[in-house]
Amino acid sequence: MAGLLERRYAVSILYASLQGCTRFTEFRQALGEIPPGTLAHRLAELEHGGVFERVVHDSRPPLVEYRLTSDGERLRSIVDALAAWAGARTTVR
Numbered sequence: 001m002a003g004l005l006e007r008r009y010a011v012s013i014l015y016a017s018l019q020g021c022t023r024f025t026e027f028r029q030a031l032g033e034i035p036p037g038t039l040a041h042r043l044a045e046l047e048h049g050g051v052f053e054r055v056v057h058d059s060r061p062p063l064v065e066y067r068l069t070s071d072g073e074r075l076r077s078i079v080d081a082l083a084a085w086a087g088a089r090t091t092v093r
Contacts, residue, residue, distance in 0.1 A: 004049040009034055009042050014051065015079050022065040051075070
């Protein structure tokens, strides 16, 4: 799992998910300048690694959501700690 999370944008995607993002466009809006191909690849890697579950809703157009699995939820405390550390570092400077 650590190898998966060291990939560029992986922790940011996980953080965005914890903030409520579930769809590709929501992740793009939350993450800013991430290339769409990179986002798609990271979401697929996180799904394959068991962090996300990809849910396809039968609708027109098809609606795809990414939901945290139980393993993904277990990472919440780590991501929260990283966010708190990053926030503390930006306020000190």
